[in-house]
Amino acid sequence: MAMTFTLTPEPEDEAREAGRLLFAGPVTFVKGVVAMSGLPPADRLEVCFAGRSNVGKSSLINALTGRKTLARASNTPGRTQEINYFALGEERYLVDLPGYGYAEAPVAIVAKWQALLKQYLSGRVTLRRAFVLIDARHGVKAVDEEILQLLDRSAVTFQAVLTKVDKINRVEREAVIEQVKGALGKHPAAYPELVVTSSEKGEGIETLRAIIATMQ
Numbered sequence: 130m131a132m133t134f135t136l137t138p139e140p141e142d143e144a145r146e147a148g149r150l151l152f153a154g155p156v157t158f159v160k161g162v163v164a165m166s167g168l169p170p171a172d173r174l175e176v177c178f179a180g181r182s183n184v185g186k187s188s189l190i191n192a193l194t195g196r197k198t199l200a201r202a203s204n205t206p207g208r209t210q211e212i213n214y215f216a217l218g219e220e221r222y223l224v225d226l227p228g229y230g231y232a233e234a235p236v237a238i239v240a241k242w243q244a245l246l247k248q249y250l251s252g253r254v255t256l257r258r259a260f261v262l263i264d265a266r267h268g269v270k271a272v273d274e275e276i277l278q279l280l281d282r283s284a285v286t287f288q289a290v291l292t293k294v295d296k297i298n299r300v301e302r303e304a305v306i307e308q309v310k311g312a313l314g315k316h317p318a319a320y321p322e323l324v325v326t327s328s329e330k331g332e333g334i335e336t337l338r339a340i341i342a343t344m345q
Contacts, residue, residue, distance in 0.1 A: 134310040137322040140339035148338030154218045156194045161211030165248050169214055171255040175222035176341055180262030181272050182228035185292040188328040189262065190215075190225060193338060200225055210238065212249060221341065222255075229276055250283040257344050258320065259287040260337075265294045265325075268305045269312035281318045288320040289313055290337065295327040 140148065162168055180186045190200040199215065213225040226249075227242055250256070259280055263269055269277075269289075280287045289309055294302055306323065313319040324340070326333030 132314060132319070132321050134313055134319075134321050134323060136306070137324045137336055137340070140336055144339040144343045145335055147342040148335060148340075151217055151221065151342040152194055152338050155216070156196060156199060156218075156223075157216050158199070159214040159216050159222070161213050163211055164245065165252065168212075168249075168253070169222070171253065173220055173222060173255065174257050174344060175224055175253070175255050176257055176344065177224035177226050177249075177259050178262065179226045179259055179276055179287075180228060180292075181264075181270070184228070184262045184264045185328060186225065186228065186262050189290070189292060189326060189337075190223065192326075192328040192331065192334050193223075193341075210242070212245070217341075223341070224256075229272065247279060247283070250279060250285050256285060259285050260290050260324075261287050262290050262292050263309055265291045265297055265302065265305050268308040274312070277313075277316050277319070281316050283318075285318060286320050287316075287318055288322065288324065288340075290324045290326055290333075292326055292328065294325050294332060295330045 159169055160167065178186055178190060187200040191197055194215075200213070210227060212227065215223045215225070217223055226246065250259070261273070261276060261280070263273060277287070291305065291309065297305065306325070309323060324333050324337055326337065
């Protein structure tokens with residue numbers, strides 16, 4: 130039976146407030162990790178953000194945390210070569226994974242990162258969900274399918290997050306949402322709700338905060 134995908138509803142007041150409080154509290158950079166041995170202790174729930182280069186990942190993390198320079202955007206695709214850990218107070222880790230699909234990085238570095246990504250996704254017991262960012266102007270592309278298949282194989286639940294929806298009109302928005310729903314239908318690890326966001330306009334930010342704050 131095919132899974133039905135819907136847009137995530139607006140959060141209830143209690144969940145919205147939990148999200149606000151979590152992200153209004155201390156948010157600190159913990160460390161950049163280049164090997165599994167460098168991961169911080171698995172002592173709290175964590176979520177990770179993945180997305181191809183220039184999908185708007187740094188902007189979204191900055192919008193979520195209300196801090197303009199917490200995650201630094203790079204003009205060079207593939208520049209972020211670490212798994213970056215941020216602590217949301219004492220109860221959550223927010224993990225920023227390296228951008229994928231970059232053409233500029235050397236083949237050996239890409240291979241090393243693919244290996245680390247596979248180890249992280251399959252071996253981190255406290256990882257509750259991966260948020261996979263999809264550029265609303267392009268929808269799911271072949272390069273995204275690679276990470277989605279990796280998440281399937283790693284049995285990590287992932288939720289698609291459309292970014293930059295302010296850059297397209299309503300007709301284009303409806304079309305890309307349907308394209309993404311169709312692509313996700315092939316992936317058993319996909320969570321059945323999409324989050325639609327705009328870092329510039331603030332759309333979907335409260336919803337995403339609430340999801341992260343109320344996750345068990």
